[in-house]
Amino acid sequence: MRLAAKANLGEGTISDFENGYRMPNPRKLAAMRRAFEGAGVVFATRGPTLTQPRWR
Numbered sequence: 359m360r361l362a363a364k365a366n367l368g369e370g371t372i373s374d375f376e377n378g379y380r381m382p383n384p385r386k387l388a389a390m391r392r393a394f395e396g397a398g399v400v401f402a403t404r405g406p407t408l409t410q411p412r413w414r
Contacts, residue, residue, distance in 0.1 A: 364393035 362369045367386055374380045375390075382390070391401065400407050 361390065361393055364396065365389040 360369070360372075361367075362372045365372075365386075367382075367389055371382055371386060372390075375382050395401070
């Protein structure tokens with residue numbers, strides 16, 4: 359599934375962020391982080407890692 363759907367955000371919000379056009383507000387950033395964490399991404403000081411794939 360797409361990040362926008364998993365984070366319950368608009369495709370434009372994700373696209374603009376990915377392309378450096380704007381910085382989402384803290385609520386939207388938190389929603390994106392929860393979506394990534396729900397997919398198994400672990401955010402660590404050395405950078406994100408994937409524990410095991412959960413999205414198919």
